[in-house]
Amino acid sequence: MNISKECYLCIYKQIFNITKKFNLDDKKASKVLREGAKILSKYDIDVVPPLIAAEEYRKIEKILGIDDLFYKEKKLSIKEALKFKPYLKEKLKISKDKLFDACKVAVGGNVIDFGVHHEFNLEEEIKKIFDIEFKKNDYNEFKQKLVKANTLCYLADNAGENIFDEILIEVIKEFNKNIKIYYVVRGKPIINDVTIKDLExxxxxxxxxxxxxxxxxxxxxxxxxxxxxxxIFYNSDIVISKGMGNFECLYEEANREVFYFYKVKCEVVARKSNAEVGDYMLFKGDR
Incomplete structure (x- = not known):
């Protein structure tokens, strides 16, 4: 999914928010913002937003001498998400369609995002999580394919959200006891995306x-x-892609069937999804 004009402003706003997060003085903030503008100016609209974001955050890390800019936020998000796990698992025990409701749990967890949104209310999301209605809903096809699947590639997204992924994965393994699941995480810290270290x-x-x-x-x-x-991505029977970042990278680029699980958080993705900001998505994309 190529960038739109709004993406430039969104990425630059993220850079500005970093200067506030670390309470940078004017001199250091100016350097971060100027370097960020240089990087943005290199890119035309024929690239995906996460490609630009990766270069921006790597530059900021170098300027500030910090390898994991959102380390504290990631730890806190996981800690907070874990508080709700027992409640959600108990609710699933009485579900009429446990797999479907577990999908809702996973998509609801996508509200945790320090890239697009620095403010979110996880507790409020939890209260309505089982009442989610998907704007696009290919659950029945997902369920049918899951019955026959031997392998599943699950592309992870944000730290904290991974706790909700655990709930869905556990239910999937109850539904298909023989399935092999690969949980694929980022190779380096980037915003609040989950890495192997975060899963310890x-x-x-x-x-x-x-x-x-x-x-x-x-x-x-x-x-x-x-x-x-x-x-793993190309050879697995099923791919679950969590979050907008994975959607932005893969939609119309994947060259295979992918089931996208995410909450729409910006106008650009809303247009591409034929949805509105705030909508929940569970749909199959083909290429």
Missing amino acids: GLEIWNLAEVIDSGVDSPGFLLNKANKTSKE
């Missing part, structure tokens, strides 16, 4: 094979993916 001590290690994608962008860019993750 969590249940996901007992549910799936965790894969370092090698990708340093906030989305699964195929030309940045390592050989292992790319093979």
